Amino acid sequence: MKKKKIIVIGSGFGGLAAAIRLAAKGHQVEIFEKRDKPGGRAYVYEINGFKFDGGPTVITAPFMFDNLFATAGKRREDYITFVPCDPFYRIFNHEGRSFDYNSDEAFTLSQIEQWNPADKVGYQKFIRSTKAIFQKGFVELADKPFLSVMDMVKVAPDLIKLQSYLSVYQYAAKFVKDEFLRSCFSFHPLLVGGNPFDSPSIYALIHYLEREWGVHYALGGTGAIIDGMSRLFAELGGQIHLNQGVQEILVDGSGNRVKGIELADGTVHYADTIISNADVGFTYRYLIPEKYRRKYTNRKIERMKYSMSLFVIYFGTKRRYTDTGLAHHNIILGPRYKELLDDIFHKKILADDFSLYLHMPTITDPSIAPEGHEAFYVLSPVPHLGADIDWKKTAKPYRDAIMQFLEDNYLPDLQANIVAEHYIDPLHFQGTLSSYLGSAFSVQPTLTQSAWFRPHNRSEDFDNLYFVGAGTHPGAGLPGVLSSAKIAETLLNGAE
Ligand SMILES: Cc1cc2nc3c(=O)[nH]c(=O)nc-3n(C[C@H](O)[C@H](O)[C@H](O)COP(=O)(O)OP(=O)(O)OC[C@H]3O[C@@H](n4cnc5c(N)ncnc54)[C@H](O)[C@@H]3O)c2cc1C
Numbered sequence: 468m469k470k471k472k473i474i475v476i477g478s479g480f481g482g483l484a485a486a487i488r489l490a491a492k493g494h495q496v497e498i499f500e501k502r503d504k505p506g507g508r509a510y511v512y513e514i515n516g517f518k519f520d521g522g523p524t525v526i527t528a529p530f531m532f533d534n535l536f537a538t539a540g541k542r543r544e545d546y547i548t549f550v551p552c553d554p555f556y557r558i559f560n561h562e563g564r565s566f567d568y569n570s571d572e573a574f575t576l577s578q579i580e581q582w583n584p585a586d587k588v589g590y591q592k593f594i595r596s597t598k599a600i601f602q603k604g605f606v607e608l609a610d611k612p613f614l615s616v617m618d619m620v621k622v623a624p625d626l627i628k629l630q631s632y633l634s635v636y637q638y639a640a641k642f643v644k645d646e647f648l649r650s651c652f653s654f655h656p657l658l659v660g661g662n663p664f665d666s667p668s669i670y671a672l673i674h675y676l677e678r679e680w681g682v683h684y685a686l687g688g689t690g691a692i693i694d695g696m697s698r699l700f701a702e703l704g705g706q707i708h709l710n711q712g713v714q715e716i717l718v719d720g721s722g723n724r725v726k727g728i729e730l731a732d733g734t735v736h737y738a739d740t741i742i743s744n745a746d747v748g749f750t751y752r753y754l755i756p757e758k759y760r761r762k763y764t765n766r767k768i769e770r771m772k773y774s775m776s777l778f779v780i781y782f783g784t785k786r787r788y789t790d791t792g793l794a795h796h797n798i799i800l801g802p803r804y805k806e807l808l809d810d811i812f813h814k815k816i817l818a819d820d821f822s823l824y825l826h827m828p829t830i831t832d833p834s835i836a837p838e839g840h841e842a843f844y845v846l847s848p849v850p851h852l853g854a855d856i857d858w859k860k861t862a863k864p865y866r867d868a869i870m871q872f873l874e875d876n877y878l879p880d881l882q883a884n885i886v887a888e889h890y891i892d893p894l895h896f897q898g899t900l901s902s903y904l905g906s907a908f909s910v911q912p913t914l915t916q917s918a919w920f921r922p923h924n925r926s927e928d929f930d931n932l933y934f935v936g937a938g939t940h941p942g943a944g945l946p947g948v949l950s951s952a953k954i955a956e957t958l959l960n961g962a963e
Contacts, residue, residue, distance in 0.1 A: 474738040479507025481936035482744030484952035490703035491539040501712030511690035515887040516837040519781035526683040546695030555682040557794035561802040583645035593642035601675035619919035638668035659943040660774025660908020747938035748903030774908035776893035783887035797825040815854035852905040909938030
C-alpha cells in the first residue's frame, strides 16, 4: 500500500487513536491542535497541586485501549494502568437516598430490593433483553462504516425487532416500574449527549456494556491515558503541533478532494488525506467554504439537532470528604426527571433545579491532589447555545447555586475549604473547543441522526476527507470515538 501523508485536525481521543492506527501502518501522520495540550475534552487543568480531568472520567470497554496499543505492537499495560470502580455509580434521589450498582447481579438486585422488590424480576428481564441490543448495536455495528443507504437497509429489520423505535426511557419502563429505578436504568444516553426520552433504545446497550467490562479509572486520571497515547504516537514517529489552530481546509481544483490546511497564522500544509477530529458541524460550517459543500450546506448544519451543553466546576478542598457517603462516581438527581430534560433539550431554558454528576476521584487515587486534600468536579447538563441564556451574566450565579446546594446537602463547609477552582460553561465548548452551538457531545444521538443518518466517517462531499470523533458514526463517548478511529483506518486503507 502506498504510504500517505496524513494530517489530523485535533487531538481528542478520536484524533489521537486514528493518528496512532495510521502511523502504525507506516503513514506519515501529523496532528494540528489548536490548544496548548492534547486531549480535547479530556484536557487536564493543573491548579494549585491538583490535577482535574476536564471531561471523561468513566472508562468503559478498556479492551479497546488494549486493541489500540496492540495495533502498534505494544502492550497497553506498559503505558496505562486501569483500576476497576465499585460501585459503578452511587445514584441519589432528590431526598439524598442512594442506590448503588455494579456488575454483580446479586448485589444490584439487593439494592433494587430496597426500592421496589417487585422490580427485581423486571431488572433481570431488562438485562437479558439488552444483551441482544448490545450484541447488535455494539459488537456488530459500532465499528462498521455506514456509508451506503444499503448498510442501513440491511440492519433495519433487526433494529425494528429490537424495538429501536422506543426511547431508552420507554424501554426501561417496560421492565421496571419504580420511577427512581427507571431513572437509574435510563440515564445512560446522557453520557453520550442524548435525552433518554428521545434516544432510541439501542443506547440501552451502554448499561450492558458497563456490566460486561466494568467501569474503570486510569491511575493518574484520564489525562494519563492521553499521555500514554501521545507517547505511543511519538514513538511511532508522529508529530503533534500544539497551539496550531486550523482555519481552513483547502479544496483542490476538482472540488471533490481536499489538499491541505491553512493555519490561523496563514501557514499552509499539504497532505494526501485529511482527518478532522474537530467537531463535524464546526468543520463543515467554518473550515470549508460553503461553495464547495453539496450535502453539508449551512442550512443542513443549522437544521441538525445538537446535544446539550454542560456546566462543569472543578474544585479542590483542603480537607478530605471521605466520610460523607459519597462514591467515586455520584449522580445526584433533582426532583424532576422528564421535565428537567424537557427544559434542557426542548424548551431550552435554564431551570432553577438541577441534576448533577459529582466526580470524586481522590477516593480511588489520592495522588492527583496534595496530601489531605480532595479533588472533585461537578457537572450539570444545560441547554446548548441555541437557548437564549447569557452565560457571561448567568455563569457565576449558577455556579453559586450548585456549590450552595452541595454545601447544604453533601459537602459540609465546602466553600470555606475550597483552595482550587475553575469552571466552564457552553461558551467554553463553543470558543475553546470549537463545537457548533457549544454542544458538549456534538450531533445529538436520535434515531434519525444515528448510523447511516449520522455524518459519515468518510466525507460525503470530499473523497479524501475523513471524520473521527463524537459527531460522526457511531457517536460520542470513548468507546464511540475509538470505534470511529478504527472505521477511519479501515476506510482509508481500503481507499486508492
Ligand atoms: C465534561 C464531560 C464529561 C464526559 N464524560 C465522559 C465519560 O465519563 N466517559 C466517556 O466515555 N465519555 C465522556 N464524555 C464524552 C467524551 O469525552 C467525548 O465524546 C470524547 O472525548 C470526544 O472525543 P473527540 O475525539 O470527539 O474529540 P474532542 O475531545 O472533541 O477533541 C477535538 C479536538 O479538536 C481540536 N480542534 C477543534 N477545532 C480545531 C481547529 N480548527 N484546529 C485545530 N484543532 C482543533 C480541539 O481543540 C480538541 O482538542 C464526556 C464529555 C464531557 C464534555
